Amino acid sequence: MTIKHLALSYGAKSVIKDLNFSLQKGSFTVILGENGVGKTTLVRSLLGQLTPKAGSINFFNQERDIKLGYVPQFRNLDEEYPLTIREFVALNLYHGWMPWLNATEKKRVDRAIKQTNLVAIQDRPLGQASGGEKQRAYLAQALIEHPNLLILDESTASLDVGMKYELLALVAQLQEQQQLSVLFVTHDLPLARQFADHFLLMEHDRYQTGTMDQLKVSRVGEAHV
Numbered sequence: 001m002t003i004k005h006l007a008l009s010y011g012a013k014s015v016i017k018d019l020n021f022s023l024q025k026g027s028f029t030v031i032l033g034e035n036g037v038g039k040t041t042l043v044r045s046l047l048g049q050l051t052p053k054a055g056s057i058n059f060f061n062q063e064r065d066i067k068l069g070y071v072p073q074f075r076n077l078d079e080e081y082p083l084t085i086r087e088f089v090a091l092n093l094y095h096g097w098m099p100w101l102n103a104t105e106k107k108r109v110d111r112a113i114k115q116t117n118l119v120a121i122q123d124r125p126l127g128q129a130s131g132g133e134k135q136r137a138y139l140a141q142a143l144i145e146h147p148n149l150l151i152l153d154e155s156t157a158s159l160d161v162g163m164k165y166e167l168l169a170l171v172a173q174l175q176e177q178q179q180l181s182v183l184f185v186t187h188d189l190p191l192a193r194q195f196a197d198h199f200l201l202m203e204h205d206r207y208q209t210g211t212m213d214q215l216k217v218s219r220v221g222e223a224h225v
């Protein structure tokens, strides 16, 4: 994916100006930056929810080659949330009036549930799952479409340390096995250093990119000069 001279704004409020960035196929890239710098805004533009004011976003060779998977920020679901884990994972496969899945769709659900280690608990209500299990269910839902670019937006923010590493280790495994490219938005530098190979560091007036060993910050947003 190549981003050239990208500008994004909300009405008159400019958030991103002249961003240039390349995401290499198969890489695990972390997007770092302080609160309010525009990380989620950038993700929204990649998901096609926000039209650039200027510049371009080109996905790999041709735009139709790209299949995006998106794991949103962790939101704790109500304990009473009515769907089981399996129903939640399959949610996007239901079309309008058709309340059942065909054999191929069932296989896709089985595969995503297996990939995310949810087989044993797939029939439990999602509302009663642990934070890590809920995030794995979001990941499984994103994997249903067999994405080649997976975007995780602060997906680990409210998970405890063990669960964060578990989720990211799973993502890294999928990245390797399936030639996935991963874009991971986070404030968590140790986690980024553990799993990512490239970074995009967003600051209010500049952007830096490179391989993780070129990242010279001790905490997000604070560059050593």
Ligand SMILES: Nc1ncnc2c1ncn2[C@@H]1O[C@H](COP(=O)(O)OP(=O)(O)OP(=O)(O)O)[C@@H](O)[C@H]1O
Binding pocket: 010, 013, 015, 033, 034, 035, 036, 037, 038, 039, 040, 041, 042
């Ligand atoms: N719908 C909107 N309308 C107007 N301004 C917005 C809107 N959404 C976000 N903003 C503003 O755009 C700026 C960038 O927000 P964004 O959510 O992209 O930041 P972020 O880097 O993801 O922050 P955080 O780390 O806190 O999630 C902020 O100043 C925010 O207040």
